[in-house]
Amino acid sequence: MDCDILIIGAGIQGAAVAHLAAQRGYRVRLIEQFSRAAEGTSSRSSKLIHGGLRYLETGQFKLVRQCLQAQRTLLRERPSLVTLAPFHFPVYADTTRPTWKIAAGLWLYRLLGGYPFTRVPEKEWGHLDGLNTNGLRAVFRYYDAQTDDRALTEAILTDAQALGAKIDFNTRFKQADCDSTQCRVRCHGPVGQEDITAAVLINAAGPWVNQVLGRVTPHSTPL
Structure with a gap:
């Protein structure tokens, strides 16, 4: 298995989960479709x-x-x-x-x-x-x-990286096939297509959460 926890989305929720999981010794990987953190709701909050x-x-x-x-x-x-x-x-x-x-x-x-x-x-x-x-x-x-909502998100994500979490920007989630033991996730990043296996898949995609849900098998009820 490539990692214990794979997180989709580098907003404040994804960053916080990555940080807490890395603190507890889990092998964490996070993928983000944009080139930096907090490109969605996490930089458009009430502050x-x-x-x-x-x-x-x-x-x-x-x-x-x-x-x-x-x-x-x-x-x-x-x-x-x-x-x-x-x-x-x-x-x-x-x-x-x-x-x-x-x-x-x-x-x-x-x-x-x-x-x-x-x-x-x-x-x-x-x-x-x-x-x-x-x-x-x-x-x-x-x-x-x-x-400063974006700066806070970036700081938490930087701390997660320092604890061993791997963060991949410009990486788009394509699909996932999950069973009772693992999720097999396909994504596309700067180096091309990649398949990742993880024990747990966390959907922290913010405004895109239902798009992610629609590409996960078995299908879940939209949020």
Whole structure:
């Protein structure tokens, strides 16, 4: 068998899987159709490493805690790429959520592992660029993390390579035939056609995920 894990796609998902698998000693290979990482969704994101604030409203507290833990890990391990930034939450007279509910949500966010929030004094509202003060009732300041999404993806992929993962750019996935023991994958790269055997095939192709699924035997349900 050529590798333990073959990953299709060098976006943030593929890069993260490659890094974690290489850390654990697996033989990892990743193929990417473009000439560099993060050519799809991973370079067109919101640029936020958010802690899951919006999930509080649906009661997904465990998920919020996990998001905040991951955020703190990235802030600690990638300080040059992931930084803490202030965000402002305005509350207007016609806002569907009352001020107390938003304050309670931010308090819970802090309790689950977030950073302190404050209520911005009315005298400071005028210093917030672009803020419409008509009907404004309150403004809260809280903190989340920002990143350069492409640079973060590339850094994680570089670390995966340093741990032994093999990364092949300009390499297109053609087809795969999988059974209970392995996958036989055909791809086409700079040196021509190549057949690779892997114990596990991971589809991290982003916007092209269903195109990949359609070329895998046995066929899977599109995502």
